[in-house]
Amino acid sequence: MEKVTLFWFRRDLRLEDNSGLFYAYTQESNVLPLFIFDTEILEKLEDKKDARVAFIHQELQRLHRELAAFGSSLLVKYGSPLQVYGALLQEYDVQCVYTNRDYEPYARERDQSISDFLKTKNIPFLDFKDQVIFEKNEILTDSGQHYKVFTPYSRSWKQRLQAIKLSPVLLNPRNNKFLQTPPFPIPTLAEIGFQEADISIPPLEINRPLIQRYDETRNFPALSGTTRLGIHLRFGTISVRKLVSEAQALNETYLNELIWREFYMMILYHNPHVVDNAFKKAYDQIPWRDKPEEFQVWCEGKTGYPIVDAGMRELNATGYMHNRVRMITASFLTKHLLIDWRWGEAYFAKKLLDYELASNNGGWQWAAGTGTDAQPYFRIFNPTSQQEKFDKDRKYVEKWVPEWRSSDYPKPMVDHKFARERALETYKAVL
Known part of the structure; x- marks a missing residue:
């Protein structure tokens, strides 16, 4: 042998x-x-x-x-x-x-x-x-505990980054250590029970001008203001060291996004219970509404709130949803409809090309108020004002919900004021 x-x-x-x-x-x-x-x-x-x-x-x-x-x-x-x-x-x-x-x-x-x-x-x-710059136990508080709040974690992370040199490790082709062998056959997609997909994958390219403007453009879903490199980071077709080096040189806001990824990985590592339960245990007592028919309306992008519906339709068609809109759609499901964040998280896990357990879980628990360093339960996004602020020319909404002004478009499935008050009462009752 x-x-x-x-x-x-x-x-x-x-x-x-x-x-x-x-x-x-x-x-x-x-x-x-x-x-x-x-x-x-x-x-x-x-x-x-x-x-x-x-x-x-x-x-x-x-x-x-x-x-x-x-x-x-x-x-x-x-x-x-x-x-x-x-x-x-x-x-x-x-x-x-x-x-x-x-x-x-x-x-x-x-x-x-x-x-x-x-x-x-x-x-x-x-x-x-x-797959990370700093892993599970490398960024700790002075008392040796893992961080539970992002801002001090990111401060400590950046200080540590200053002390290391991010240089790529490259293979020397002249000193070839690979086993010399004829090509092995690769099983076809059909042989592993799958088929070619209908969704196309964003190419692997680092758009430096885009990263330089990232802090100005990232919140506006109608703009091509994000890198679309999530799937490449997820499966490691690009090195995180390379991206962090670019971010260091080009844009601190983009660097912060990469740090959020590591923050959530660290949280998941130290708190594996977050996969199925709230990070903050008290939130497991929230009596979520068991409404599969309302969940289905949300999944299909027919809620009557154009920015929410645009996001869900973008996700269903492309496997991608703009990050600002991820927050809006997640807040709508958990706060307006009072439907369990785990339902939404599982739906995103099924659909997102860049699905990563730690970030998906962290993002959903942030939106629901149940997670570490989460949006407080009493902050509830108003989808209409979010649309005014981040898609005021309606370009994003027009693209994904062209019928939004017509009689074919459904009325809002729930009134914002009523939903907000219901969410506040429900959360307050158990906290």
């Missing part, structure tokens, strides 16, 4: 500036890159045209081509990771497994089970920091 070192790709689909891959490449030999289409994840996806799966498949083909330039290949497997590793050990003499850390609860359990299995075979499982 051939001696190999496995490098396991997950949320880091690139050769450039990839920490775990760099260490495997510089410290070992015969590095065999591996990707597993994890059935534990795929079987939970209802939409067999899920654009995220098609995107991963497309990026694996790119990696395959890039590795061919090194005389190597990407080994792509489909199945449960534990079973895949069991089979690989029958085929190869695996010396060591390298990978990059993931902080979501399922990923942590999966990695622990793989590590435990490999330990029984005396095979080291080495994981590295890659």
Whole structure:
């Protein structure tokens, strides 16, 4: 059997500036890159045209081509990771497994089970920091606790950033450590039970002029004022170090958005209960209204509030929703309709190309008032004034809700004043 070192790709689909891959490449030999289409994840996806799966498949083909330039290949497997590793050990003499850390609860359990299995075979499982600048315990308060409020966390994060040098880790092609092998076949989308998607993925490009103006344009959904790099960060087709370096040089507001991502990852790591429960436990007592028919109206973008409906229709059509509008639609569901934030979070998880558990959960709990550093329960967005402020020329609304001025458009499903007072009374009663 051939001696190999496995490098396991997950949320880091690139050769450039990839920490775990760099260490495997510089410290070992015969590095065999591996990707597993994890059935534990795929079987939970209802939409067999899920654009995220098609995107991963497309990026694996790119990696395959890039590795061919090194005389190597990407080994792509489909199945449960534990079973895949069991089979690989029958085929190869695996010396060591390298990978990059993931902080979501399922990923942590999966990695622990793989590590435990490999330990029984005396095979080291080495994981590295890659998808964040600072991970779980690197930014702590003076008393050694994790932060629960964003502003002091971000201040501390930026101070730490000043003390390090963000330089990319690059592979030296002259010192080729990849396993030399003919190309392995990649399973087709159909073979893993999926189809090509109808939704197109934003290209991977860093628009520097846009980032420079980010603080001026980011709140206006009719403008192309955001980078649309969320899916690339989610699956690691771009390095967070590269984006943070750009943000440092170009725009602090954009840098803050990247810090929010790490803040929520840290919160999730230290408080895994937030996946199913409120960060602030008292909020689990809120008597949410069990109204699936009203939830469906919200999902379809037929609430009678144009800015809310535009956001939901944009999401359904493109897999993207402007960040300001995410706040408005989430506030509407949780405060105007008093429907459980978990319903909305699950819907976004199904639809968003850039879905990331920590940020999605953090954003929804922020809107519902149930989370860390959340919008207070008594602050309730007025969708009409939000529209006046951020889409006053109605360009965004006209694009997604062209019938909004006609008799075909529904009346508001709930009166704002009534809904606001109902939400305040409901929250006050349990807090």
